[in-house]
Amino acid sequence: MTDPETTEAETTDPETTEPETTEPETTEPATTEPATTEPAxxxxxxxxxxxxxxxxxxxxxxxxxxxxxxxxxxxxPTTPADTSAEAGFARDMQVHHAQAIDMAMTIxxxxxxxxxxxxxxxxxxxxxxxxxxxxxxxxQWGLPQIGGPTMQWMSASEAGHEHGGTSxxxxxxxxARVAMGMASDAELTELADATGGAAxxxxxxxxxxxxxxxxxxxxxxxxxxxxxxxxxxAERMKNAQQFEIDAMTSMQQRLGCTG
Numbered sequence: 001m002t003d004p005e006t007t008e009a010e011t012t013d014p015e016t017t018e019p020e021t022t023e024p025e026t027t028e029p030a031t032t033e034p035a036t037t038e039p040a041x042x043x044x045x046x047x048x049x050x051x052x053x054x055x056x057x058x059x060x061x062x063x064x065x066x067x068x069x070x071x072x073x074x075x076x077p078t079t080p081a082d083t084s085a086e087a088g089f090a091r092d093m094q095v096h097h098a099q100a101i102d103m104a105m106t107i108x109x110x111x112x113x114x115x116x117x118x119x120x121x122x123x124x125x126x127x128x129x130x131x132x133x134x135x136x137x138x139x140q141w142g143l144p145q146i147g148g149p150t151m152q153w154m155s156a157s158e159a160g161h162e163h164g165g166t167s168x169x170x171x172x173x174x175x176a177r178v179a180m181g182m183a184s185d186a187e188l189t190e191l192a193d194a195t196g197g198a199a200x201x202x203x204x205x206x207x208x209x210x211x212x213x214x215x216x217x218x219x220x221x222x223x224x225x226x227x228x229x230x231x232x233x234a235e236r237m238k239n240a241q242q243f244e245i246d247a248m249t250s251m252q253q254r255l256g257c258t259g
Contacts, residue, residue, distance in 0.1 A: 078226070079141050085224035087143050088153025089234065090134040093217060095150070096180055097127040097134075100210055103183065106191055107203040116200055116251060123207070123244065130237065137230070150176035157223045159216035181213020201257035204248045211241040211248075 080086035104124040111117050138145055147153075152170045171179060183191070183206045194202050218238035225231055251257075 080143070080225075080227055080230075082143050082147060083153070085153050085157075085221045086227045086230045087138065087141065087147060088151075089217060089221040089225065089230065090137050091145065091147050092150055092153075092180070093214070093237075094131050094134045094145070096182065096210075096214055096217070097131040099182055100124075100127050100207065101131070103188070103191060103203060103207060103210070107199060110195065111200055111203075112196075113200055113251075113255070116203070119244065119247060119251070120203070126240070130233070133233065149173075151179060151217075153224075154217065154220040157220040159220040159223070179213065180217070181209045181211070183210065197255060197257075200255055201252065204252050204255075204257060208245055208248050208252075211245050214238075214241050 101124050104120040104127075108117055108120040108124060111120065135145065149170045150173055155170065177184075187202075187206055191199065191202050191206060215238055218234040218241075221234045222231055222238075225234070
């Protein structure tokens with residue numbers, strides 16, 4: 001039996017026992033971030049910056065211009081007609097260039113003069129490229145490669161009058177070839193048969209005259225034509241052939257050519 005006085009009470013004295021202090025729980029207020037919703041696929045696309053729009057617009061306009069048509073405004077460039085100066089120039093200059101290429105290749109194969117050989121190569125390659133361009137124009141314009149009488153298109157120009165052709169009395173084919181500075185069959189045979197210095201001098205004489213016949217043709221299309229591309233090419237042809245005339249005249253003097 002246990003003594004109640006000596007036995008420690010299982011219960012704690014309320015006077016000596018500090019009450020348990022329970023700190024109130026501090027709960028931070030929940031911060032709810034605003035919900036971010038992913039944009040719908042259709043809204044995710046944004047317009048390009050203004051400069052990108054401008055570049056695209058310029059590219060479209062440039063493409064339209066390159067093909068010669070602004071379909072948005074229903075505007076098309078003027079195509080040279082069959083009787084235009086541009087068409088006549090493209091046809092006759094092809095014939096003229098063909099003979100120049102033939103003569104240049106003839107002397108290129110036989111001359112021993114380095115400067116003349118270089119010049120002949122330049123004439124042959126340059127005029128071959130131009131001849132292809134002239135052919136392409138006629139195809140682009142939907143025109144035949146062969147048209148009216150040679151040089152008749154020049155009749156209304158100052159150069160045409162100087163060459164003796166008029167709309168009422170066009171030149172004969174032989175007269176036109178002479179006016180264009182073309183070599184005759186006999187002269188081409190002489191060039192083919194000549195050798196050494198004689199061949200060099202024969203070529204220079206024929207090609208200077210040939211170039212001199214081309215310049216009035218360029219002048220005529222510059223006076224009568226209106227197609228910007230044709231005018232630009234004609235101007236370059238004229239300047240190049242005048243430069244080559246000067247070079248060939250200098251060669252004649254160096255080689256001692258006479259006549």
